[in-house]
Amino acid sequence: MKKMITNVKIPAIFEDITEYNDEIINKLLNYYDFLKFKQEDLSIDEVNLLKNLEKLRERYNEITIEYSKLRKAYGVLFFENSELFRRNSMLALKLSKIQSNLNKTTMKKGKSETIDIDSEKKKIKRFYNRYLAKKENE
Known part of the structure; x- marks a missing residue:
């Protein structure tokens, strides 16, 4: 049975990009909420912007779900890689024991x-x- 690691540290560059994108998205979504609140006083451009922001919110939710799946997959790969490294080390140790026995x-x-x-x-x-x-x- 495979263990899943979900608390894996994603490389820093991805974290920085994600935080930056989250900031921008949150500002846009706040503006979306503001437009939604004053919906009856909107101009045609603001109505179009509101529709685009609704699509953006849906897409953002989809991307967030995909990102969490990728994060889990990264955790599984990280675990499998460390497991392979451990096995490789064990095999290297066994090989060195065999070679030392042959050279005795x-x-x-x-x-x-x-x-x-x-x-x-x-x-x-x-x-x-x-x-x-x-x-x-x-």
């Missing part, structure tokens, strides 16, 4: 010997190439 010295006939991963890879590759050559000759 082993006792072979009373002599200590270090296992070199690259030379082992080369040996396997040469063996495989000889195997393929034999198979082609048959």
